[in-house]
Amino acid sequence: MSTVFVWTGVTLAAYGVAAWWYRRSGHHLLCLPVLTGTALVWGALALAHVDYPVYAEATRALRWLTGPAIIALAVPLYRQAALLRRMAGPLLGALLAGCLVSVLGTLALAKALGTPLPFALSLxxxxxxxxxxxxxxxxxxxxxxxxALAVVATGVLGTLFAAPVLRRLRIDDDITRSFTLGLVAHAIGTARALQTQPQSVAFAALAMGLNGVGTALVLALLVR
Structure with missing residues (x-):
């Protein structure tokens, strides 16, 4: 029980420090809490010589909270329901393209590089x-x-590169930018959209949720 309290407290403290630093940096992308907070936790684990399975078991309750947090994104979706219905066709087309390119592109590249199948299926x-x-x-x-490591890396890199790429393509529509962030950078991108385009964060939440379901279905069908 003491392990649970210790590592839960360390995780919450690391997030608090990371969030404070993120605000002090002017919301710089390289100071995203998921990046700096993870580094702080890793440092604490290394100093304490604690293996990740021990930490994962001690912080199981925090991982459970990710479920309610994702479900809570239904609130902005509900508020934008009418607009989402009107744009259903283009959104679903973009979602399908993004999902297939992400999964199939990763597997194709992994095969070309001779990556072991279990590792490729993890990515x-x-x-x-x-x-x-x-x-x-x-x-x-x-x-x-x-x-899990691939998800964190994708979220951070997707958030870092989405804005420059969209600017290069001369795309400045808030809905398109939010949907793109949710599609390529899941929860990290959605959090960024909430800060930069709060009025259209529902589209990031929609992309994140549907892409998660679509990715799981595509991967399951491929394996079968």
Whole structure:
């Protein structure tokens, strides 16, 4: 029980410090809490010589909270329901294209590089949000821990590069930008959209949720 309190407290403290630093930096992308907070937790684990499985078991309650947090995104979706219905066709087309390119492109590249299949299956759901990606990878025969690292890396890199790429393409529509962030960078991109385009964050939440479901389905069908 003491381990649970210690590592839960360390995780919350790391997030608090990371969030404070993120605000002090002017919301600089390289100071995203998921990046700096993770580094702080890793540092604490290394100093304490604690293995990740021990930490994962101690912080199980925090991982459970990701479910209600994702479900809470239904609130902005409900508020934008009428607009979402009007744009259903283009949104679904973009979602299908993004999902297939992410999963199939990863597997094709992994095969071309001679990557072992379990590792490739772990990377394939990288654009899905963390709980879905880990379950999808495990169900397909991949490694959940590798999938988790791939999800974090994809979220950070997707958030970093989405804005410059969209500017280069001269796309300045808030809805398109929000949907793109949710599609390529899942929860991290959605959090960024909430800060930069709060009026259209529902589209980021929609992309994140549907892409997670679509990724799991595509991967399951491929494995079958």
């Amino acid at each position: 394939a759901p990288k654009a899905a949000t963390m709980p879905i990606a880990m379950q999808a990878a495990e169900g397909a025969g991949g490694l959940p821990a590798v999938a």
